[in-house]
Amino acid sequence: MTIRVLHVASELYPLLKTGGLADVTAALPAALIEQGADARLLLPGFAPVAAGLEDLRPVARLARTFGAPEATLELGRLPGSELAVYMIRADAFYARPGNPYLDAEHVPYGDNAQRFALLGWSAAQLAQHLDPDWAPAIVQAHDWHAGLAPAYLRAAARERGANVAPGGVRSIFTIHNLAYQGIFPAQQFDSLGLPRDFFDMHGVEFYGQLSFLKAGLYFADKITTVSPTYAREIQTVAQGGGLEALLRGRAHDLVGILNGVDYAVWNPSSDAAIATRFSATRQSGKMHCKAALQTRLKLAQKHDAPVFGVVSRLTEQKGLDLLLAALPEIVTRGGQLVVLGTGDASLEQGYARAAHQHPESVAVELGFDETLAHEIVAGADVMMVPSRFEPCGLTQLYALAYGALPLVHRVGGLADTVVDASLENLADGLATGFVFERFEPDALTAAIRRAFALYGRSRDWRDTRSRAMQQDFGWAASAQRYMTLYRELAGQNTVA
Structure with missing residues (x-):
C-alpha cells in the first residue's frame, strides 16, 4: 500500500x-x-x-x-525529475x-x-478528488501561504458531519519560520469562504486580525517544524511569536524533523559551479577554490x-x-x-x-x-551563521559538506547540527565547527578568536574539517521520519 x-x-x-x-x-x-x-x-x-x-495539461x-x-x-x-506538480493557473x-x-x-x-486562500482551497479540493485520477491521503501544508489548507479540510469535514475530511484525508502543517505569519485585516475574512465561527481565538483570529499561519x-x-530544538523554542514566549500558548497546548502533536541537504546539488566532489572539485579524502581542491574566490572578489591573495x-x-x-560589530576582530x-x-x-x-575601507x-x-553562493561555501574556511533564531538553517549544512567550518549561535537547527x-x-x-551561547558581541568575538586559534593548529584544523565533511545530513533519515508520521496519521487510510 502506497501513501499518497x-x-x-x-x-x-x-x-x-x-529562501530555504x-x-x-x-x-x-x-x-x-x-x-x-x-x-x-x-x-x-x-x-x-x-x-x-x-x-503541463489541464x-x-x-x-x-x-x-x-x-x-x-x-x-x-x-524537469529532470519524476516529481508531479499541480499548478494553479490564475494569471x-x-x-x-x-x-x-x-x-x-x-x-x-x-x-x-485571496491569492493564497486559492492555494489552500485548491489543496482541499484535490483531497476531495478534484483530479479524478489521484487524491492524497495526507495534505502537508508548508508555511503561512498554505496555512488555510487544513482549515478548508476541517470545514469540508464539518459539512459532512464528520471529524475527518472526506476520504479520511489528514493534514500536517509545517512551520519553516514562525516569524512570517500571514496576517491580514479581519474584514478580509468574509472573502475566504470559511465558516463564520472559524474567526475565533480557537481558529484563525489573532489579536483582532486573521492569521493564515x-x-x-x-x-x-499534526504540526511539524524543521528541527527538534526549534520545536522546543517556539513553545516559549521568547520565540513563540504570540502563538506559544497554542503550540504548548498542541505539544503532543508537534514534531521537530530536521531538514536535509540535497547532496545532488551541494556536493564538492561533483559541483560544476566551483573552481576545483574536492572531497573529504582529497581536500587539496579546496585551496584552489579559496584562491579563485579571492581572485574573483579582488581580495589579497x-x-x-x-x-x-x-x-x-x-x-x-x-x-x-552582530557580525558587523565584530568585523574589526576578523580584519585586525x-x-x-x-x-x-x-x-x-x-x-x-x-x-x-x-x-x-578594507578592500x-x-x-x-x-x-x-x-x-557565487557555491563558490563562497567552497572557498571559505569558516561560514558565519550567527542568527538570533534559526528554525533549521541550510547554510551550515552546506558548509559542513564543503569543509567550511560553521560558526553559529546555539539556537534552533544550528544547535542540532554543529558541534563546538x-x-x-x-x-x-x-568537533565540527564553532558555537557561541549568548547573542552578544563579545560572545561572537570570542568564537571568532577560537576559530583563528584552531586555524593556527593546522593538523587539528584538517582533522576537524575532515570530520565536518563526513557528516551526513541527507534527506533519507528525515524522509523516513515523515513516513512514520504519515503512517501514524493515515492509519488504515492508505490507498493502493
Whole structure:
C-alpha cells in the first residue's frame, strides 16, 4: 500500500526561490518517493513556475476563484525529475513580474489573502478528488501561504458531519519560520469562504486580525517544524511569536524533523559551479577554490588568511548586525570576510562601507547569485551563521559538506547540527565547527578568536574539517521520519 502525499507550498527550486523553503519542497518529495510514497506538489502558477514545468495539461476548472476572473488546475512535471506538480493557473493573481509576494515598492500585494486562500482551497479540493485520477491521503501544508489548507479540510469535514475530511484525508502543517505569519485585516475574512465561527481565538483570529499561519497550527492534525530544538523554542514566549500558548497546548502533536541537504546539488566532489572539485579524502581542491574566490572578489591573495564567508539575507534575524560589530576582530587578526546577500539598507550600507575601507580584506556582493553562493561555501574556511533564531538553517549544512567550518549561535537547527570545537570535543573527535551561547558581541568575538586559534593548529584544523565533511545530513533519515508520521496519521487510510 502506497501513501499518497500532497505537499502545498509557494516555491520550488530551481523554478522559484526566495529562501530555504524552495530547497525543501524540491528535495523532500523526491526523498519520499525513494521511500515508496506517492508524493506530489501543489504550487501557485507564478510566472517562473508556469514557464518552467514540463508537460503541463489541464485537470479541472476551479469553481471558486477568490476574485480572479478564472482559475484552472493543471498537472505537469519538474524537469529532470519524476516529481508531479499541480499548478494553479490564475494569471490575474500570479502572473506578476518580480517578487511573488511584494509589488515593485516592496509592499505586500493587497490581495495576498485571496491569492493564497486559492492555494489552500485548491489543496482541499484535490483531497476531495478534484483530479479524478489521484487524491492524497495526507495534505502537508508548508508555511503561512498554505496555512488555510487544513482549515478548508476541517470545514469540508464539518459539512459532512464528520471529524475527518472526506476520504479520511489528514493534514500536517509545517512551520519553516514562525516569524512570517500571514496576517491580514479581519474584514478580509468574509472573502475566504470559511465558516463564520472559524474567526475565533480557537481558529484563525489573532489579536483582532486573521492569521493564515495560526489557521494551519490550529486546524492541522499534526504540526511539524524543521528541527527538534526549534520545536522546543517556539513553545516559549521568547520565540513563540504570540502563538506559544497554542503550540504548548498542541505539544503532543508537534514534531521537530530536521531538514536535509540535497547532496545532488551541494556536493564538492561533483559541483560544476566551483573552481576545483574536492572531497573529504582529497581536500587539496579546496585551496584552489579559496584562491579563485579571492581572485574573483579582488581580495589579497593570501592562502594563509582564513576566509570567513556569509551567504544570507542581510537582516538582524540572521545576526548580521552582530557580525558587523565584530568585523574589526576578523580584519585586525589578518582574516578576510566575504559577504553575499541583500536585505536591510542599513546593513547593506555598513558592509559596503567596510569593503570600501578594507578592500584587500572585505568583499561584499549585494544581491543573490547561486553560482557565487557555491563558490563562497567552497572557498571559505569558516561560514558565519550567527542568527538570533534559526528554525533549521541550510547554510551550515552546506558548509559542513564543503569543509567550511560553521560558526553559529546555539539556537534552533544550528544547535542540532554543529558541534563546538571545545577542547573536550576536539579531544573526543566530535568537533565540527564553532558555537557561541549568548547573542552578544563579545560572545561572537570570542568564537571568532577560537576559530583563528584552531586555524593556527593546522593538523587539528584538517582533522576537524575532515570530520565536518563526513557528516551526513541527507534527506533519507528525515524522509523516513515523515513516513512514520504519515503512517501514524493515515492509519488504515492508505490507498493502493
